[in-house]
Amino acid sequence: xxxxxxxxxxxxxxxxxxxxxxxxxxxxxxxxxxxxxxxxxxxxxxxxxxxxxxxxxxxxxxxxxxxxxxxxxxxxxxxxxxxxxxxxxxxxxxxxxxxxxxxxxxxxxxxxxxxxxxxxxxxxxxxxxxxxxxxxxxxxxxxxxxxxxxxxxxxxxxxxxxxxxxxxxxxxxxxxxxxxxxxxxxxxxxxxxxxxxxxxxxxxxxxxxxxxxxxxxxxxxxxxxxxxxxxxxxxxxx
Amino acid sequence: xxxxxxxxxxxxxxxxxxxxxxxxxxxxxxxxxxxxxxxxxxxxxxxxxxxxxxxxxxxxxxxxxxxxxxxxxxxxxxxxxxxxxxxxxxxxxxxxxxxxxxxxxxxxxxxxxxxxxxxxxxxxxxxxxxxxxxxxxxxxxxxxxxxxxxxxxxxxxxxxxxxxxxxxxxxxxxxxxxxxxxxxxxxxxxxxxxxxxxxxxxxxxxxxxxxxxxxxxxxxxxxxxxxxxxxxxxxxxxxxxxxxxxxxxxxxxxxxxxxxxxxxxxxxxxxxxxxxxxxxxxxxxxxxxxxxxxxxxxxxxxxxxxxxxxxxxxxxxxxxxxxxxxxxxxxxxxxxxxxxxxxxxxxxxxxxxxxxxxxxxxxxxxxxxxxxxxxxxxxxxxxxxxxxxxxxxxxxxxxxxxxxxxxxxxxxxxxxxxxxxxxxxxxxxxxxxxxxxxxxxxxxxxxxxxxxxxxxxxxxxxxxxxxxxxxxxxxxxxxxxxxxxxxxxxxxxxxxxxxxxxxxxxxxxxxxxxxxxxxxxxxxxxxxxxxxxxxxxxxxxxxxxxxxxxxxxxxxxxxxxxxxxxxxxxxxxxxxxxxxxxxxxxxxxxxxxxxxxxxxxxxxxxxxxxxxxxxxxxxxxxxxxxxxxxxxxxxxxx
Numbered sequence: 001x002x003x004x005x006x007x008x009x010x011x012x013x014x015x016x017x018x019x020x021x022x023x024x025x026x027x028x029x030x031x032x033x034x035x036x037x038x039x040x041x042x043x044x045x046x047x048x049x050x051x052x053x054x055x056x057x058x059x060x061x062x063x064x065x066x067x068x069x070x071x072x073x074x075x076x077x078x079x080x081x082x083x084x085x086x087x088x089x090x091x092x093x094x095x096x097x098x099x100x101x102x103x104x105x106x107x108x109x110x111x112x113x114x115x116x117x118x119x120x121x122x123x124x125x126x127x128x129x130x131x132x133x134x135x136x137x138x139x140x141x142x143x144x145x146x147x148x149x150x151x152x153x154x155x156x157x158x159x160x161x162x163x164x165x166x167x168x169x170x171x172x173x174x175x176x177x178x179x180x181x182x183x184x185x186x187x188x189x190x191x192x193x194x195x196x197x198x199x200x201x202x203x204x205x206x207x208x209x210x211x212x213x214x215x216x217x218x219x220x221x222x223x224x225x226x227x228x229x230x231x232x233x234x235x236x237x238x
Numbered sequence: 239x240x241x242x243x244x245x246x247x248x249x250x251x252x253x254x255x256x257x258x259x260x261x262x263x264x265x266x267x268x269x270x271x272x273x274x275x276x277x278x279x280x281x282x283x284x285x286x287x288x289x290x291x292x293x294x295x296x297x298x299x300x301x302x303x304x305x306x307x308x309x310x311x312x313x314x315x316x317x318x319x320x321x322x323x324x325x326x327x328x329x330x331x332x333x334x335x336x337x338x339x340x341x342x343x344x345x346x347x348x349x350x351x352x353x354x355x356x357x358x359x360x361x362x363x364x365x366x367x368x369x370x371x372x373x374x375x376x377x378x379x380x381x382x383x384x385x386x387x388x389x390x391x392x393x394x395x396x397x398x399x400x401x402x403x404x405x406x407x408x409x410x411x412x413x414x415x416x417x418x419x420x421x422x423x424x425x426x427x428x429x430x431x432x433x434x435x436x437x438x439x440x441x442x443x444x445x446x447x448x449x450x451x452x453x454x455x456x457x458x459x460x461x462x463x464x465x466x467x468x469x470x471x472x473x474x475x476x477x478x479x480x481x482x483x484x485x486x487x488x489x490x491x492x493x494x495x496x497x498x499x500x501x502x503x504x505x506x507x508x509x510x511x512x513x514x515x516x517x518x519x520x521x522x523x524x525x526x527x528x529x530x531x532x533x534x535x536x537x538x539x540x541x542x543x544x545x546x547x548x549x550x551x552x553x554x555x556x557x558x559x560x561x562x563x564x565x566x567x568x569x570x571x572x573x574x575x576x577x578x579x580x581x582x583x584x585x586x587x588x589x590x591x592x593x594x595x596x597x598x599x600x601x602x603x604x605x606x607x608x609x610x611x612x613x614x615x616x617x618x619x620x621x622x623x624x625x626x627x628x629x630x631x632x633x634x635x636x637x638x639x640x641x642x643x644x645x646x647x648x649x650x651x652x653x654x655x656x657x658x659x660x661x662x663x664x665x666x667x668x669x670x671x672x673x674x675x676x677x678x679x680x681x682x683x684x685x686x687x688x689x690x691x692x693x694x695x696x697x698x699x700x701x702x703x704x705x706x707x708x709x710x711x712x713x714x715x716x717x718x719x720x721x722x723x724x725x726x727x728x729x730x731x732x733x734x735x736x737x738x739x740x741x742x743x744x745x746x747x748x749x750x751x752x753x754x755x756x757x758x759x760x761x762x763x764x765x766x767x768x769x770x771x772x773x774x775x776x777x778x779x780x781x782x783x784x785x786x787x788x789x790x791x792x793x794x795x796x797x798x799x800x801x802x803x804x805x806x807x808x809x810x811x812x813x814x815x816x817x818x819x820x821x822x823x824x825x826x827x828x829x830x831x832x833x834x835x836x837x838x839x840x841x842x843x844x845x846x847x848x849x850x851x852x853x854x855x856x857x858x859x860x861x862x863x864x865x866x867x868x869x870x871x872x873x874x875x876x
Contacts, residue, residue: 053434055430055434074433075430075433075434076433076434076435076436076437076438076439079433079434079435079436080436085434085435087431087434091428091431093423093424093427093428093431094427095423095427096420096423096424096427100420100423100424101424103417103420104420104421104424104432104435104437105435105436106417107436151435152435155435155436
């Protein structure tokens with residue numbers, strides 16, 4: 001790395017009970033980048049994100065965020081350092097309205113990170129603006145996906161972990177999602193997203209990692225990956 | 239006239255509903271966020287009343303003279319509010335000292351720890367305020383009565399009627415109009431996600447405990463002008479409060495208010511119902527106030543298993559935390575067991591009557607504990623009212639002696655029959671629920687049995703119990719009775735063990751681990767659980783019968799909440815997921831209790847501390863701990 005990474009993960013090992021999920025995962029994300037973590041179902045993408053966030057305790061390895069060691073720190077401390085997490089299953093607070101969901105995510109403005117308000121978020125996710133008082137449980141999957149991202153952005157993160165943002169969404173919503181991520185990048189946000197959808201990843205990412213059976217198997221620019229048919233066939237085709 | 243008294247009773251019901259609501263909403267809020275069912279919530283209520291009593295006395299009257307006419311009001315209401323705050327602070331202290339360490343422990347252990355707090359608070363209250371009932375001051379300016387439809391109605395009750403909805407409104411504002419409230423509601427739905435968004439759960443939990451405890455404290459303090467204060471306030475309210483929270487739906491404040499109204503009104507109306515006679519025994523509804531509320535709970539839970547406004551709990555069991563496999567004892571362990579049996583047989587030869595009596599009691603509790611373990615461990619159903627079946631067994635013997643002057647054999651045969659029938663009846667409802675709701679329903683059923691035996695003086699002698707339940711002539715000798723009890727208890731315990739390892743036991747465990755898959759391979763899970771529940775009740779009944787003849791008497795305390803919790807402590811102490819656990823737990827706990835009761839007046843508090851320390855130190859129970867050590871020592875098991 002020519003420049004110090006904003007998020008630096010080294011030798012990450014994570015277990016669920018006796019099952020070895022991650023084996024020495026290495027990642028380095030620089031400021032302002034959009035990086036995609038590609039892999040099949042069960043490869044370890046979500047576990048990597050949960051381990052970084054402190055939701056799962058890694059058995060070994062080191063996670064540095066903005067120069068500080070956050071390995072094993074509780075999730076709320078990780079979040080308060082400016083690391084935002086958007087879970088794969090969205091986890092909207094179903095009884096809370098859109099505005100209340102956003103309120104839960106709110107943190108103070110942070111230096112070196114874009115600042116967000118509900119109004120500014122509604123510009124990126126216009127669908128949400130029309131349903132401020134609607135309970136989260138009565139929204140469509142696509143609307144919930146927008147809300148879960150907006151909710152995390154309310155914490156004014158420096159880096160956001162997006163776990164499979166395109167999963168289960170209609171093509172037209174996927175397109176909106178891609179635009180949203182590109183907009184976030186233009187605001188100066190750093191993004192690590194996980195994906196199975198290579199087409200989507202290609203629209204938004206600068207670089208890619210491929211994870212398989214808990215190990216990083218490939219890293220390179222998205223252009224290089226698109227040119228390397230052998231790698232894609234080996235790790236990504238179903 | 240009937241209409242008039244009906245209206246007055248309805249108003250009385252509204253006033254009672256307010257107090258019930260304050261305590262229940264606190265319990266519900268705490269459960270919603272921390273997922274802890276706080277047994278000690280009744281203790282907060284009792285503390286609120288006692289602290290308010292002391293504060294309203296200690297505040298010097300003269301100090302409030304400067305306020306003129308307002309002085310007495312500020313003094314009284316200031317005292318009430320301060321008491322609520324003090325109890326809130328006590329809640330914080332308990333949360334930080336104890337609960338914070340056990341948020342990740344299994345929910346039963348959490349409940350147990352909070353019961354430890356109940357014991358400690360009971361003795362602390364006894365030590366500070368003494369055993370006599372206390373009468374608090376009346377509220378200034380509200381000492382009189384108003385006339386409603388020509389009937390006197392106390393002014394203070396009118397105020398209480400208003401306080402319930404007022405607090406409901408304030409709580410609604412708190413939860414819907416403040417950031418803190420929004421966070422609490424979010425945490426009730428998904429606390430991990432709240433943490434991932436940067437909210438410190440620990441502060442949130444502590445805040446919730448402050449609020450919940452203060453609400454209970456306020457509920458207690460407001461009783462000051464209404465009721466005499468006594469040391470039974472804690473457990474007597476907690477049963478009602480459990481009913482209210484379960485009927486309303488755990489975690490729902492509005493549900494708690496609706497349920498409090500429903501229950502309190504029903505209880506008030508019962509007072510008007512005329513007594514009637516069944517089989518020559520007069521039954522007065524007025525005295526059986528507990529029963530309708532529990533019937534309401536049973537009815538609501540069958541129609542809406544999560545209460546009026548509750549919702550299904552997120553799966554309590556974390557994936558990957560599978561129950562360990564039960565293995566047959568190794569030859570070494572079998573030999574140890576046989577040696578222990580031989581030692582037991584020789585015991586009367588070496589020790590005096592007292593030790594033999596204690597040993598008999600231990601044997602009885604081994605069987606009782608094994609019966610509870612049977613449905614808790616392999617069955618996965620945590621009964622919080624197992625004393626019901628123990629008590630039914632004991633009362634079967636008592637009634638056999640009282641009404642038929644029957645010999646012991648008849649009593650001991652009747653005991654498992656009555657208890658088993660009780661198990662069949664209550665079990666039918668119980669197996670329809672799971673988790674915390676199941677536990678609370680079993681507790682409710684136990685309270686029904688308790689209220690029947692406690693309140694129907696004519697049948698059971700009420701509080702005075704039934705005396706003269708002695709064994710037949712041939713078994714009067716302590717050593718002989720000991721031999722009989724040990725033989726029956728060991729036979730019963732071994733039989734239960736045998737069932738666990740029989741195909742029925744496998745079916746039961748399959749139903750516990752994965753009901754859907756068990757159904758898919760042709761096991762009727764509910765039916766298996768129902769039978770298991772009845773079998774467990776039956777064996778508990780045998781233990782109860784033996785206990786009746788050991789003590790020579792039967793009292794309602796055999797059916798009380800502490801008896802049920804004692805049984806739970808024994809099972810959990812031993813370890814739920816080991817087969818020998820209940821035996822170890824029963825021996826250790828019964829011995830401990832016996833020693834403590836002899837050593838100090840404040841044995842309850844000591845016991846409470848011991849329970850809490852045990853929960854903190856051995857979350858898998860003594861036998862579970864020993865088993866792991868043993869396997870490690872043997873070279874990693876497998």
